[in-house]
Amino acid sequence: QQQVKQSPQSLIVQKGGISIINCAYENTAFDYFPWYQQFPGKGPALLIAIRPDVSEKKEGRFTISFNKSAKQFSLHIMDSQPGDSATYFCAAGGGGGNNRKLIWGLGTSLGVNP
């Protein structure tokens, strides 16, 4: 079973701090690496995604760092806010085919203290 390993399982940071969530994958055929954000009672929503041809992608306070040789990617949330408190999932997709299935990490519960 292809796997995406996500850490930590839970994380608490202070308002204004940096939140960092890490993921590692095994299949070198993966070519799409998204992060999803999920609030209680809601479905996951796409936050940001990266392709392996770049090492970093930034959207506002959210940055993905990608290390192809190490087969790792991470989400950095700068200036973390209480409204960022949510569960974050990394995923990986690729390897051909039309079904575009994603392989998911198990999630990280982020709490930001005011």
Next chain:
Amino acid sequence: DAGITQSPRHKVTETGTPVTLRCHQTENHRYMYWYRQDPGHGLRLIHYSYGVKDTDKGEVSDGYSVSRSKTEDFLLTLESATSSQTSVYFCAIREGGGYGYTFGSGTRLTVV
């Protein structure tokens, strides 16, 4: 949320009864997915569809069946509900030719 609706939002059912969950989209997207979400297990794919009457199994398909007779509707049926199927079920659609998934708000199913 991009025209995707799940029904019901909550359901309590008894062990051994059949249950059908509905996912409805207004976007005419080809690909639809059913996931279940459980603590410690993340999101697990149950079944997916790549067109009308075209479906395939995911990683946790045992005890579940699906049907897609119209582009807009993807039904998930628990043939004989068990307590292990107590979960939150999410439907997702894939927009365009990429990997961007849009999820519904989920159905919380409790099997007693």
